[in-house]
Amino acid sequence: MNSIDLTPLYRSSVGFDRLASLIDHALASETNTNGYPPYNIEMLDEKRYAITLAVAGFSQEEIDIQVEKGVLTVRGNKPEKNEAKFLHRGIANRTFERKFNLADYVEVTGADLINGLLTISLVKEIPEAMKPKTIAINTNEPVLEHNAKEQIEAKGTKAA
The missing domain is CATH 2.60.40.790 (Immunoglobulin-like)
Structure with missing residues (x-):
């Protein structure tokens, strides 16, 4: 039986790990079923x-x-x-x-x-x-967590 190459699908999809095995199983079982x-x-x-x-x-x-x-x-x-x-x-x-x-x-x-x-x-x-x-997109808050920590540390050194 021929195998189907699903590589193009995986390039644009996330979380379809079972898809290849489902398709292979469906194709294999279709030939074996008696109805x-x-x-x-x-x-x-x-x-x-x-x-x-x-x-x-x-x-x-x-x-x-x-x-x-x-x-x-x-x-x-x-x-x-x-x-x-x-x-x-x-x-x-x-x-x-x-x-x-x-x-x-x-x-x-x-x-x-x-x-x-x-x-x-x-x-x-x-x-x-x-x-x-x-x-929600909030532009007033720091985007990255480590930037916020650096700003807090900088404020703490200025106060001391």
Whole structure:
């Protein structure tokens, strides 16, 4: 598989350290996925999202949802039952694993399993410290900290 050179992006961007690994992982996983189970990703509003997976035939006990290091993993483990003799089997009840990369500050808030659809609720909450803030420009104060100390020291030597 070919690697993508993201050097031009890094020249004008700060803080996108995970970007290269996310792109490589996405390109690698696209070739390996089998499309099961099908899913939707929905943007409910500016801060809320929902991922819905079609998991017909799975119970709550057979589904595991985990978040680790910014990756949401949904696993379905269906034990094999050899009791039934199928003439046709069109409903897939096989074990699956689906992974979703979450952006920074996106948290899973809950999950519901209704009528064979697993809906995972997500919210993006940026901490107050990370929100944009206006920086006031004050021309009356010294710009550099060490200049202020030198001025104080100079005033102290003149007084003595």
